[in-house]
Amino acid sequence: MKVLYAAAEVDSLAKVGGLADVAAALPRRLAQMGHDVRVIMPCHASAMVAFEASLERRELQAELPGGLTRSFEVATVAGPGGVPVELVYERHFFGREAVYGEPDDLERYQFFCRAVLAVLKAGPWLPDVLHLNDWHTAPLAFALRNLAWANPMLRGVASVLTIHNLRYRGPDELNDYLAQGIYYCDALTTVSPTYAREILTRDYGEGLEALLTLRADSLHGILNGLDYDTYNPRIDPALAANFDLSTLESRPANRRGLLAEIGLPQSEGPLLAMITRLAEQKGIELVIQALPEMLAADARLVVLGQGDRWLREELSRLQARHPDHIRLLDRFDEPMARRIYSGADLFLMPSRYEPCGLGQLIAMRYGAVPLGRRTGGLSDTILDIDEHPDLGTGFLFDEYSAFALTGAFERSVRAFRQPEVWARLQQNGMSRDYSWSASATHYVEAYVAALRSRGIVPLE
Ligand code: ADP
Numbered sequence: 001m002k003v004l005y006a007a008a009e010v011d012s013l014a015k016v017g018g019l020a021d022v023a024a025a026l027p028r029r030l031a032q033m034g035h036d037v038r039v040i041m042p043c044h045a046s047a048m049v050a051f052e053a054s055l056e057r058r059e060l061q062a063e064l065p066g067g068l069t070r071s072f073e074v075a076t077v078a079g080p081g082g083v084p085v086e087l088v089y090e091r092h093f094f095g096r097e098a099v100y101g102e103p104d105d106l107e108r109y110q111f112f113c114r115a116v117l118a119v120l121k122a123g124p125w126l127p128d129v130l131h132l133n134d135w136h137t138a139p140l141a142f143a144l145r146n147l148a149w150a151n152p153m154l155r156g157v158a159s160v161l162t163i164h165n166l167r168y169r170g171p172d173e174l175n176d177y178l179a180q181g182i183y184y185c186d187a188l189t190t191v192s193p194t195y196a197r198e199i200l201t202r203d204y205g206e207g208l209e210a211l212l213t214l215r216a217d218s219l220h221g222i223l224n225g226l227d228y229d230t231y232n233p234r235i236d237p238a239l240a241a242n243f244d245l246s247t248l249e250s251r252p253a254n255r256r257g258l259l260a261e262i263g264l265p266q267s268e269g270p271l272l273a274m275i276t277r278l279a280e281q282k283g284i285e286l287v288i289q290a291l292p293e294m295l296a297a298d299a300r301l302v303v304l305g306q307g308d309r310w311l312r313e314e315l316s317r318l319q320a321r322h323p324d325h326i327r328l329l330d331r332f333d334e335p336m337a338r339r340i341y342s343g344a345d346l347f348l349m350p351s352r353y354e355p356c357g358l359g360q361l362i363a364m365r366y367g368a369v370p371l372g373r374r375t376g377g378l379s380d381t382i383l384d385i386d387e388h389p390d391l392g393t394g395f396l397f398d399e400y401s402a403f404a405l406t407g408a409f410e411r412s413v414r415a416f417r418q419p420e421v422w423a424r425l426q427q428n429g430m431s432r433d434y435s436w437s438a439s440a441t442h443y444v445e446a447y448v449a450a451l452r453s454r455g456i457v458p459l460e
Helices: 018-032 045-053 105-122 139-148 152-156 177-184 193-198 209-214 245-250 252-262 284-296 309-321 334-343 359-365 376-381 402-416 419-431 436-453
Strands: 002-006 036-042 056-063 069-078 084-089 129-133 158-163 187-190 219-221 271-275 300-304 326-329 346-349 369-373 395-397
Touching (some): 002 018, 002 105, 018 036, 018 129, 045 084, 069 105, 105 139, 129 139, 129 436, 139 152, 139 177, 158 177, 158 436, 177 209, 187 436, 193 219, 193 376, 245 419, 252 300, 271 284, 284 300, 284 309, 284 402, 300 334, 309 326, 334 359, 346 359, 359 369, 359 376, 369 376, 369 419, 395 402, 402 419
Parallel strands (some): 002 129, 036 084, 158 187, 346 369, 369 395
Antiparallel strands (some): 056 069
């Protein structure tokens, strides 16, 4: 099958968050499975070197409303795993450091959509499926439907839209681009089975639950996978000591190294960690409220994250009050993140909502035991040890409250004090397979469903 994957960010060329990881790993996996996959993204400043070095550059014209056109350049470069990536460059809109958050984001991403259409029309390579991601590219679902009337070539292209986070809908108060894409796409996916069900409800639907319910038959919940090649504690160069399932006894060296590196005293109590955007979504306020109980259990807490000012200030204040127990690392630091995953005992994700969540997957892969709220992807990937005594990988709580979090924390402390129970939790988590293999197969099923819904029988 031929797939064009359109995304605002793709890891190794530009990265802000989880979308970049998915946009790198899924196309690579699909290509390994034998599909003919290309990626298309705006050429941000971080991709300029690759753009300049490309020998395959061409100039195209994007059609603007009112019969106007504007020229732009496309360079084909080798992306993750050798998958071809089309970098769309237009001097006024792209080549900037910021991927998002610019005052003209709306114009930038609308132009990007028009450029994608120009690339499709220019051919000669035409996909069976155009895979869209979030609001930035969602308008293309309507465009495909609309243009297909006049352009028979485009009639054979089906659109699939993936919602990575329903909250982000674009900066235009008068137009919800994501909603428009949800309505017009041929198949809709989101990043975990539980989140796919949750967004049909008022509590999680962000006002779009009625529209989403209309598309419920075309909605697929597909877990994000983890790139098991890049996240591998056996060979990860960022770690003080490498380890795997058969050498778990080497792991404590990472814990000791981490405590020394962040200036916390060595201790017997559990080392808790969060690596996250400091955002309301992530439930950091619950951890702050539950802190007295955590400190009473002689726990230490390290938080690596950037984001909302009030959370940063609150955590800094707590660090000043408990300098031997709390560390806030206010920066984006990937090697540090890996050392924390490999040294922490318990990884906290008490999210209010969590479409999929990668943190808990990385934590399990690196032998840190996750404790999360039973929502979205956390609910699909963490097996509570009390519900699954043999296969349990962590701890879940239901109600969004510090009380419920504390209950799960106290269960985790009891388990932590029984080394054989703790080792089982770690081993179970490390043994699970959350790589892309299974998820990519489900995406192919969604592609097939999208083509069938247009009356096209895919060759696969
Ligand atoms: P979200 O996409 O909602 O931010 P996820 O759990 O899906 O949350 O993904 C977050 C990813 O970003 C994880 O890989 C996490 O390790 C990483 N991350 C978050 N904050 C930082 C930081 N300050 N430094 C390094 N990595 C971070």
